[in-house]
Amino acid sequence: MGIRGINAKTKRLADGTTKTYYWAWKGGPALPGKPGDSAFMEAYNRAIRQKVRPPAGMLLSVLQGFQASSTWDDLAPRTQRDYVKIIKLIEKKFGDFPLSAMSDRRTRGIFMEWRDERAKASRRQADYGWQVLARILSWAHGRGLVSANPCEKGGRLYRGSRAENVWTDVDEEAFLASAPEHLHLPLILALWTGQRQGDLLRLTWQQYDGKVIRLQQSKTGMRVVIPVGAPLKAALDAKRGKIGPILRNSDGEPWTADGFRSSWRKACAAAGVVGVTFNDLRGTAVTRLAQVEASVPQIATITGHSLRDVNTIIDSHYLNRDPRMAEEAIRKLETRTKIPDRASD
Structure with missing residues (x-):
C-alpha cells in the first residue's frame, strides 16, 4: 500500500x-x-x-489495547461502531485513571458516579456504558493488565418492560395493507423465524432449500435450522432467487442496515404502527409460539435463544397478556371439573 x-x-x-x-x-x-x-x-x-502513545499504567492504554486485540476483531462491525462511541466517552472521562487504583474499593464508587450521571439523560445508555467498561476491564483482568475489575456485577439501572411491545394482529394487518411490497417479506420472515434484523438482512437464497432456513447468528455464533411455515414458504417461493441476499430494497439491491431502518420507520409511521419496532418482532415470534403452546425448548430451537432467555422473555418481557389465553385456560379447566347437578335442589 x-x-x-x-x-x-x-x-x-x-x-x-x-x-x-x-x-x-x-x-x-x-x-x-x-x-x-x-x-x-x-x-x-x-x-x-x-x-499519542498512552502513558503506561493508565486506563487509556487498556482501552487502546482492547481495540487492538483479537477480542475486538471478533466483534461484529456494528458492535465495534457502538463500542467506539462509548470508548471515546470513557477516554475523555477516565483516560488518565491509574490502573493501580483498580483494586481500590473506592474505584467502583467513582465509576458508579459516572454511570449515575449518564443515567440522568438515559438509564439504558448508562447501563450500556457500564457494560462496555466492564467488558474491557474483564479483558484486561484476564491478561493481568489490571489487578481487579471494579465494574464486575454492577447490576442495571434500566428496568424497562417489553410486555406491551409486541406486534398485534392489527399491527401486522395495518403494516401489510400500507407498506411497500418489498417490506412485506422482512415482516413475515421476522415473525416466522424470530431472528435479528442483521441476520435477516444477510440471509441468502443459498440458505433456504424450500423446507428449512439455515443460518449462523452473528451475535452469538449459534447455528439454527428453522422449518419454514406455509405462509413464509409462500412468500419466499413467490420471490425465489438463486444467489445473493433474499431481502432487497425497491431497486432490487441488497439493503444497507441504515437504509433498511430508515425505510422501516417511515413505513410504520405511514401505517399507524406505533410503540413497536422491528426488533420487537423477535420477541413477538416468541410470544406467538408460546401462545400456541410450543414448549420452551421448541421455541429456543427456532429462535436461537437460550432456554433461560426464552423463559425470561415469556415471563417478564414480551408475553402479551392476551385475554384469549385466559379464556382458553378457563375453558380447559371446565372440561376437567365436574359440575354439580342442581336439578334435584
Missing part, C-alpha cells in the same frame, strides 16, 4: 463480492475510501497527528 502501519482487512459480502476496509493502524480509526484517495489521506494524516 505504500503507507506504513495501515491495517487492512478484506471481507466477503453477502452478494459474493469482496470489500477491503482500512484503519490507520490496528485498533485505530477507520479510513474512508482507499489508499491514494484525498479523503483517505486526509483522514490518515489527521489520525497520525492525533495519535
